[in-house]
Amino acid sequence: MSVLVYTESENGKFKKNAFEVASYAHEVAQQMGTSATAISFNADENAQLGNYGVSKVLNISNDQLKTFNAKAFANAIAEAAQKEGAQVIILSSSADTKFLAPLLAGKLGAGYVPNVVGAPDSTSPFSVKRTAFSNKGFAHTEIATEMKIIGVSNNSFGAHENPATASVEDFNPLLNDGDFSTKSVDIDKVVGKATIADADIVVSGGRGLKGPENWGMIEELADVLGAATACSKPVSDLGWRPHGEHVGQTGKPVASNLYIAIGISGAIQHLAGVSSSKVKVVINTDPEAPFFKAADYGIVGDAFEVVPQLIEKLKAFKAQNA
Amino acid sequence: MKILVCISNVPDTTSKINFTEGDTKFDTNGVQFVINPNDEFGLTRAMWFKEKQGASVHVATVGSPSTEPTIRKALAIGADEAIRVNAEPTDGFFVAQQLAEVVKNGEYDLVIGGRESIDYNGGMVPGILAALLDMNFVNTCIGLEVDGNNATAMREIDGGKEKISTTLPLVIGGQKGLVEESDLRIPNMRGIMMARKKTLNVVEPVDAKKATQDTKFEKPAAKGAVKLVDNVDDLISLLHNEAKAI
Numbered sequence: 001m002s003v004l005v006y007t008e009s010e011n012g013k014f015k016k017n018a019f020e021v022a023s024y025a026h027e028v029a030q031q032m033g034t035s036a037t038a039i040s041f042n043a044d045e046n047a048q049l050g051n052y053g054v055s056k057v058l059n060i061s062n063d064q065l066k067t068f069n070a071k072a073f074a075n076a077i078a079e080a081a082q083k084e085g086a087q088v089i090i091l092s093s094s095a096d097t098k099f100l101a102p103l104l105a106g107k108l109g110a111g112y113v114p115n116v117v118g119a120p121d122s123t124s125p126f127s128v129k130r131t132a133f134s135n136k137g138f139a140h141t142e143i144a145t146e147m148k149i150i151g152v153s154n155n156s157f158g159a160h161e162n163p164a165t166a167s168v169e170d171f172n173p174l175l176n177d178g179d180f181s182t183k184s185v186d187i188d189k190v191v192g193k194a195t196i197a198d199a200d201i202v203v204s205g206g207r208g209l210k211g212p213e214n215w216g217m218i219e220e221l222a223d224v225l226g227a228a229t230a231c232s233k234p235v236s237d238l239g240w241r242p243h244g245e246h247v248g249q250t251g252k253p254v255a256s257n258l259y260i261a262i263g264i265s266g267a268i269q270h271l272a273g274v275s276s277s278k279v280k281v282v283i284n285t286d287p288e289a290p291f292f293k294a295a296d297y298g299i300v301g302d303a304f305e306v307v308p309q310l311i312e313k314l315k316a317f318k319a320q321n322a
Numbered sequence: 323m324k325i326l327v328c329i330s331n332v333p334d335t336t337s338k339i340n341f342t343e344g345d346t347k348f349d350t351n352g353v354q355f356v357i358n359p360n361d362e363f364g365l366t367r368a369m370w371f372k373e374k375q376g377a378s379v380h381v382a383t384v385g386s387p388s389t390e391p392t393i394r395k396a397l398a399i400g401a402d403e404a405i406r407v408n409a410e411p412t413d414g415f416f417v418a419q420q421l422a423e424v425v426k427n428g429e430y431d432l433v434i435g436g437r438e439s440i441d442y443n444g445g446m447v448p449g450i451l452a453a454l455l456d457m458n459f460v461n462t463c464i465g466l467e468v469d470g471n472n473a474t475a476m477r478e479i480d481g482g483k484e485k486i487s488t489t490l491p492l493v494i495g496g497q498k499g500l501v502e503e504s505d506l507r508i509p510n511m512r513g514i515m516m517a518r519k520k521t522l523n524v525v526e527p528v529d530a531k532k533a534t535q536d537t538k539f540e541k542p543a544a545k546g547a548v549k550l551v552d553n554v555d556d557l558i559s560l561l562h563n564e565a566k567a568i
């Protein structure tokens with residue numbers, strides 16, 4: 001018996017969420033009196049996972065799996081789970097992982113609970129707390145099946161150091177042609193910039209910014225903070241910004257440490273998607289804007305005055321604190 | 323091409339979320355139910371397939387009789403036939419097994435579901451369905467073209483998008499991007515009249531296991547009051563010293 005955790009990497013390097021899910025797996029393993037085993041695909045520094053309490057890493061070195069492929073990855077993880085006699089599989093909430101998770105659940109006949117926000121309430125019966133109703137509520141969910149899959153919500157558990165020594169083993173999953181019946185032909189992705197999914201800080205603009213030509217200052221503010229940029233739904237519907245930036249109930253969820261909303265009114269559908277962000281700042285001309293009720297800090301003011309000042313002062317602040 | 327659009331019946335996005343029966347049930351009192359937004363994009367995309375390439379479009383929901391207005395709306399938008407599996411959809415694995423039976427019996431080439439239901443946010447029914455039937459699967463799908471047996475799908479990934487090539491039979495978990503907001507169709511009078519004459523088959527559920535159960539719900543803790551400041555220096559200082567966010 002063990003707890004298996006899928007630790008995601010990109011170009012050989014672990015993603016930030018890999019350390020969070022590894023920490024979570026360690027916690028579950030402790031509660032169940034067992035150990036945590038990680039599975040990684042073409043990762044270079046597997047021993048790093050030991051710092052987060054993983055005691056064994058199954059590393060797959062396989063050129064066919066250089067590019068993410070949901071079915072092939074799901075099948076490899078399923079095979080590892082069976083080999084290890086795992087009863088619990090821990091996953092992240094990345095787009096890739098949310099793609100493979102239901103395939104894995106279907107294949108293993110496992111109960112899958114996504115968006116989990118804390119250590120299990122109990123492991124017998126196995127019960128976890130997760131967000132539901134697009135962050136307007138929480139559910140405590142019991143999993144009845146022998147095999148259980150937990151999707152940990154981004155940034156909800158955090159990475160915790162638990163130094164251990166991780167042994168690293170090569171793992172060669174059985175692959176067959178059917179695994180590659182969906183093929184990646186092209187990836188169009190920003191590189192070297194924080195994404196909404198994993199950024200610590202997200203700077204978001206709404207219709208209050210009047211037009212796409214005014215996004216220069218939003219991008220500059222994001223640059224100064226090392227933040228990802230996002231927007232409200234009408235902004236993407238109007239074509240001012242790409243769809244991938246639309247956050248909210250029908251867009252992407254945001255679970256950053258800091259969310260800065262500029263010229264966004266704070267409609268219920270928008271708030272639902274950003275309520276998991278820890279600290280929220282609102283800049284809006286209208287003191288009655290509903291977003292102020294959901295915010296931690298706010299400035300009632302014109303974005304076209306406040307944002308340029310904020311950029312200047314932050315540059316100075318960064319220079320001082322560098 | 324035979325297309326099945328899977329529709330989940332969800333509270334309108336403006337709904338206030340409350341719980342009842344000792345916080346063990348979602349309180350549906352005063353709640354308006356609608357077609358899950360992610361499914362609405364898929365339904366419109368299916369109508370385009372029908373109009374441009376020729377396809378028959380069926381819709382299916384797993385739900386009690388109270389879901390029929392939602393499924394009638396899908397018929398009014400233009401689906402040809404509807405299937406309702408008469409069971410409470412309390413678990414994603416259970417729902418996927420029910421839909422798998424519908425897909426097997428109907429021999430669909432393309433199954434369009436949504437990325438997630440906006441109520442329980444499972445994000446799993448289409449993927450589990452694909453796994454159960456060994457059909458190809460693309461999640462967070464924001465564009466889909468079908469040419470004969472070949473399909474090209476665009477998928478949203480963290481920080482961008484990915485183009486995928488695959489073949490039918492295919493299941494997708496779709497979202498906005500499949501069609502745009504402005505492409506969505508609102509049922510007109512003629513559609514509503516025609517929907518009354520269309521077939522709504524009610525089938526009983528197959529024996530299937532439930533994998534999970536929600537035992538208790540909670541509302542988020544009330545938020546403290548916002549701190550308003552009137553200059554950016556104070557804001558930066560609070561974010562640094564108090565919130566430790568920068």
Ligand SMILES: Cc1cc2nc3c(=O)[nH]c(=O)nc-3n(C[C@H](O)[C@H](O)[C@H](O)COP(=O)(O)OP(=O)(O)OC[C@H]3O[C@@H](n4cnc5c(N)ncnc54)[C@H](O)[C@@H]3O)c2cc1C
Binds near residue numbers: 205264286302
């Ligand atoms: C089914 C459905 C799903 C939806 N899903 C989402 C979703 O996922 N995400 C989402 O965001 N929305 C969603 N919406 C839309 C939502 O209801 C709101 O319409 C939307 O969030 C409003 O966007 P906004 O705040 O940018 O624009 P507005 O509501 O127009 O607000 C603009 C704000 O800017 C302020 N402002 C104006 N000028 C300035 C200035 N110079 N400086 C500073 N502030 C200024 C105004 O005071 C106002 O508060 C959904 C709606 C529906 C019906």
Ligand SMILES: Nc1ncnc2c1ncn2[C@@H]1O[C@H](COP(=O)(O)O)[C@@H](O)[C@H]1O
Binds near residue numbers: 328331
């Ligand atoms: N009860 C249901 N009946 C039919 N389709 C459903 C049902 N529940 C979920 N689906 C489909 O599966 C998608 C993802 O739902 P979920 O896994 O519940 O988040 C939805 O967008 C629907 O397309």
